[in-house]
Amino acid sequence: INMSSSVILRVLAASVRIADKSASLVREIMSSGELGIVDKGGQKNLQTKADTSVEKLIRASLLSLFPKLNVIGEEDEALDATADAKAGFDDDVLNKSSPPEYSKLTEDQIVVWVDPLDGTAEFTEGLLDHVTILIGFAVNGEAIGGVINQPFYNYQAGSQAKLGRTIWGLVGLGAFGWNRSEPPTGRRILITTRSHSNELVNLCLSSMSPTAVERQGGAGNKALRVIEGEADAYVFASPGCKKWDTCAPEAILRAVGGQLTDVHGSKIRYDKDIKFPNTGGVIATYRDHQTIINLVPQKVRDELKS
Ligand SMILES: Nc1ncnc2c1ncn2[C@@H]1O[C@H](COP(=O)(O)O)[C@@H](OP(=O)(O)O)[C@H]1O
Ligand SMILES: [Mg+2]
Numbered sequence: 088i089n090m091s092s093s094v095i096l097r098v099l100a101a102s103v104r105i106a107d108k109s110a111s112l113v114r115e116i117m118s119s120g121e122l123g124i125v126d127k128g129g130q131k132n133l134q135t136k137a138d139t140s141v142e143k144l145i146r147a148s149l150l151s152l153f154p155k156l157n158v159i160g161e162e163d164e165a166l167d168a169t170a171d172a173k174a175g176f177d178d179d180v181l182n183k184s185s186p187p188e189y190s191k192l193t194e195d196q197i198v199v200w201v202d203p204l205d206g207t208a209e210f211t212e213g214l215l216d217h218v219t220i221l222i223g224f225a226v227n228g229e230a231i232g233g234v235i236n237q238p239f240y241n242y243q244a245g246s247q248a249k250l251g252r253t254i255w256g257l258v259g260l261g262a263f264g265w266n267r268s269e270p271p272t273g274r275r276i277l278i279t280t281r282s283h284s285n286e287l288v289n290l291c292l293s294s295m296s297p298t299a300v301e302r303q304g305g306a307g308n309k310a311l312r313v314i315e316g317e318a319d320a321y322v323f324a325s326p327g328c329k330k331w332d333t334c335a336p337e338a339i340l341r342a343v344g345g346q347l348t349d350v351h352g353s354k355i356r357y358d359k360d361i362k363f364p365n366t367g368g369v370i371a372t373y374r375d376h377q378t379i380i381n382l383v384p385q386k387v388r389d390e391l392k393s
Pocket of ligand 1: 129130206207279303304325329
């Protein structure tokens with residue numbers, strides 16, 4: 088390991104490898120057929136053995152290398168000392184040079200938001216390409232870097248296709264591992280929740296005169312669809328998403344010039360002592376963010392306070 092790399096690049100390089108190991112674990116649990124589904128209460132709020140085992144793996148691996156990081160995860164599992172923490176570092180990340188603004192960051196300044204399995208409801212239903220593993224990094228309350236691993240990418244592409252992929256990014260450096268198809272001008276495909284819809288969510292969508300509305304699981308998955316040009320905006324007028332759902336997606340969007348905010352267009356904060364829910368909802372775009380924000384109806388603005 089190149090110890091001359093900045094801390095943020097080393098944390099990212101480790102996280103890319105940890106996310107890879109996590110993806111193998113998720114695929115193993117899926118093929119075992121024993122998902123161990125637990126209902127956490129509320130609307131489609133599920134947990135599986137994959138959520139808890141992956142969170143333990145990510146937590147143990149990161150903290151064994153960087154003990155001063157602030158790691159916050161969806162499942163809040165106690166640290167499992169038996170998790171094999173040796174994942175190594177990704178060379179492609181280490182070979183980049185850190186943007187100057189982050190070169191002096193220290194471990195304790197970084198807050199890591201972990202969603203071990205985003206799109207859990209869809210995972211239990213076999214909609215495997217909606218599932219992602221999210222590791223996001225925040226500094227001074229802002230999402231600055233992240234990893235999105237899609238463990239079942241290509242699962243319908245035949246047995247020759249390589250299963251799974253990793254997208255990572257850092258603001259000021261860019262994001263890697265994605266491919267954009269430029270959408271036709273004038274199109275407005277909105278992408279939103281599949282399993283957490285309600286009247287307000289639908290009111291917001293219908294007020295935006297969409298060309299089409301797609302309903303898919305996962306905040307990570309939906310952000311990727313926007314980045315790659317399959318959808319024009321991710322719109323979720325609900326307080327149901329949490330910081331671990333949006334930190335990595337927001338950082339990667341920002342790294343490629345996009346935005347992820349609440350429905351008022353205000354930045355989401357990721358300080359270590361912040362409340363978890365994104366009470367102002369979520370809107371993400373690759374471009375023309377303000378155009379979408381301007382279409383949010385007053386009733387939605389009134390009901391979703393930042
Ligand atoms: N009403 C709600 N209650 C609980 N979780 C919600 C929710 N609305 C959204 N979420 C969470 O936000 C993430 C994205 O939601 P969706 O897939 O519906 O777009 C999911 O994360 P997890 O799958 O990691 O739990 C989901 O559980
Ligand atoms: Mg999630």
